[in-house]
Amino acid sequence: MRVRIKFSKKEPMQYIGHLDTMRYFQKVLRRAELPVAFSEGFSPHILMSFASPLGVGKTSTGEYFDLDLRETVSCTEIAQHMKAHLSAGFDVTAVSEIEENRRTNGMRVIAAASYKVTVSGDLPVTEERISHFLEQERMEVLRKTKHKEELTDIRPWIYTFGWENDGFSMLVSAGSVQNLKPEPVIDAYAAMQGVSPKQYHLHICRTELFAERFPGSAPDFIPLLECGCIDETGVYRE
Amino acid sequence: MKKTLALPEDILMQIEKPERYIGHEVNAVIKENSEDMIRFAMCFPDVYEIGMSHLGIQILYDMFNKEPDVWCERVYSPWPDLEAVMRERHIPLFALESQDPVKIFDFLGITIQFEMCYTNILQVLELSGIPLRSEDRTAEDPFVIGGGPCTYNPEPLAPFFDMFYIGEGEVSYPALLDLYRKWKNSSAPREEFLREAANVPGIYVPSLYSCTYAEDGTLSSFYPTVSGIPETIEKQAVTDLNKAIYPEKPVIPYLQATQDRVVLEIMRGCIRGCRFCQAGMIYRPLRQKSISRLKELAYRMLMETGYDEISLSSLSSSDYSHLEELLDYLIDVCSEKKINISLPSLRIDAFSLDVMSKVQDVKKSSLTFAPEAGTQRMRDVINKGLTEDDILHGCREAFRGGWNKVKLYFMLGLPFETEEDIRGIAHLCQRVAEEYYEIPKENRNGKISINASSSFFVPKPFTPFQWASMNTEEEFLDKARIVKEEVRSQLNQKSIRYTYHHAGISILEGVLARGDRRVADVIETVYRNGARFDAWSEYFDLEKWHDAFETCGIDPYFYTKRERDVTELLPWDFIRCGVTKQFLIREWERARSGVVTPNCREQCSGCGCAALGGGICHARED
Ligand code: SF4
């Protein structure tokens, strides 16, 4: 069976890099003695596939990986076994069984990500400024690709952007087609207020990863947990 | 977690690999702090990934933390990028678990595994805000205690340490802690504790000893300066390894350490007695763990850690009496649980080839031999019981089994070496290649690749070669050139890749290994001039060391080039490490005449270690 595991990564684990996070979960799965499936060959590894890597320094409440198991285990049991072996800062918050045949590889279906961004420093925020910001038809920012820097219009990749309680929240394009990070969005907003990035510091938490409800449905998204889920009633969630 | 991190976010985001400094690893021990808690900071003076791979610290960490009133934490050298920030922003060095400054600890224990970390030791002290020299420390400072193989000649580091622990930590730390508990509750001065500690077996308090030098610069006397403390320090050794503590739940780093696997120590010591090898002498006698204990430990550790690999640790794993049974067991358990076995370098024979073919991809793995010298004569001089026949026979079997990569380790600059021995390195490589081409073409697996490398011989204390002259940098490089040319002149030169170590680093190692107290000034001077991470070629700066020798008026050749007379008082003579001086002299003589000495299993040579009680000298193994 294939399951999708949702986990959170909080203080101080934001400094653990993507590869090390993967290695950490491999050990957790072994300690939890779950009947995981392995690849063939001389150095077999656990068949798991992580969704979009999270940059060092960011926390998250919406990380995912897909895992293949040799035997059927209930989602609740998987969560409980893993939780017994997690260290502070990591938690498993949901598990769902997903189709095995789909092009559902966690990485490939990602279409959007939501973020919560708190700002320390001086950055004026009012509803008016935000709607003014969103009214722009183009938002050209300098983006670095592998070899060059180029001006790109990021406006089409921002689905929502607003202020909630004590920080910005946004839903932006993510995944293999257009991966927009939250920093350039805030920087563009700040630039409009005449504030340079040096004047503030961002604390970024990724809150969810999304897939399109059906191919081409953007901006109609569903959380990754629900994408390809084959048994709604069996889903474990907190 | 009770506390935030010692480093603020902006620093963690600007340095390389912040994971090195945040602690919170799986199995890291967090205790409730209290007034009575003895805080022990255990330091490996190199970068986190290297330090976390060290087994000795994990053992002591586990042992200390089993004591309810002791909280042992880990400290590693900050990488130069962080060091710069710490200096600029006045951030003191901290321990990983509590993230508290090292300065508030009761002890700072430093394991000293190789000479090239000496400047890093001073970095750790200075960044902790602890005076570099013991004499300048006050009640505000922790007691700085050193351990590990380099303490078998602690003299070049003597002024920087309050104490050295000579031997295996499992034995005397309980007594030292007891003494500390009593002292802590009294209001006695710091010196009082040191004075009493000097009577704990294995503890050397350098400030309580002094020495004089003769006109020719050699040591003329070494003596305690107060009465009632021992004149010699006895190495401490565990007698029964089966009863010794072993960390079943080692700390598991997030950041990938050099040893990213379960490490199973199968025995300590070595039966072989190669004459250049310090480990082979100072860790005597051979003590094995029982097969049942090892099976149990291996299983438990794999389950507790979740590692996907296990490796065996010892000086010479092929000599473990129950190796076959142990490997059979591991292969069983590991194939079921899909765990890799990383084999230590085993002696190449039918058995090890069979095991290797079961656990590794033959096409990718290589055969490793450490003949150390190119001719049989030279191997007899160094008492390396590996013959050319062993090597060629092993290769033949392996080549038939599909292997085609061979690694060969040699040393240059060994005592009594002749040009024939030097060229012999190339000849041996050539013979290995010939062996390969004897195999019919259709049975070969492509081309053969031979990787030969030589290190430069550094004479070490407590070896039969402790009196030997060491080559100069130029001599080393000349010899390496001879090998290189000889390789090039041979038929199979294209299959042989020959490399050699950094000769400058070897020379320094030579000074530090056999130095005396006067060398301490050089270490401090070079440190103050910015030397750090000398074991890392990107940081090593030979010029800085040359300058420091000059500034301090110290001639490095006095320590390296000079052959000592066996009657000379050596700086480390006050340590009793088990092997007696008579034995070492006898071995030095036998080396001169090229006579081999049987290993401990063949016949006891009366090296003196029987007095330590335990191991192969007493119980003939089952
Ligand atoms: S086999 Fe020789 S070189 Fe290896 S540890 Fe033993 S004594 Fe040292």
Ligand code: SF4
């Ligand atoms: S006393 Fe004999 S058996 Fe024991 S270590 Fe020495 S040589 Fe080996």
